[in-house]
Amino acid sequence: MKKENLRSRFVSCKFLFALVVICSCVFCLGFCGCNGLAGYSNESVFPQDVRSVCLKMFDNQTFRRGVEYELSDALAKRIEVDTPYKIVSDSDRADSVMSGQIVSIGEIALSIDREVGAVLEKEVELRAVVNWKNLKTGQLMMDQLKVSASASYSKYQQQDFKYASNIAANNLARKIVEQMERKW
Secondary structure, three states, X not given: OHHHHHHHHHHHHHHHHHHHHHHHHHHHHHHHOOHHHHOOOOOOOOOOXXXXXXEOOOEEOOOOOOXXXXXXXXXXXXXXXXXXXXXXXXXXXXXXXXXXEEEEEEEEEEEXXXXXXXXXXXXXXXXXXXXXXXXXXOOEEEEEEEEEEEEEEEHHHOXXXXXXXXXXXXXXXXXXXXXXXXXX
């Protein structure tokens, strides 16, 4: 009888110990998810006081025409898809305004055919300066921010400068939208 009683006490102590361990684990894991303790949050990474952006057509300081349209179009689409902001055409109705200029469009050879000397692959690099102003507060959220992006193309794959500049404009738009996020 004593052996059986001792065994049941041992089993109940084991069960109690396991229960305490599980409860303390659940308690600790619950605390880790709290905002103040671990730094996690479900808040948006974008500024909350802005709901709309008036996107001005980017100026083009280079001799290559048409890239400013590609960049402005790609940026408008990126803002609509990747941010909580709405693009509006009238700056009087917008909470913020974004403008900028393309300062350079570079093109370099990446690879050359050794026998003929012809360029096999080239890279296009776009550089822009971006401004983003909160019209409610007057704060410059981006002040002369320099951003660049590139893309490569090959004539042997039936690609040309227009193809690469379009991809580079999309890459540049993605980088600009990433810069719209609040600093940590």
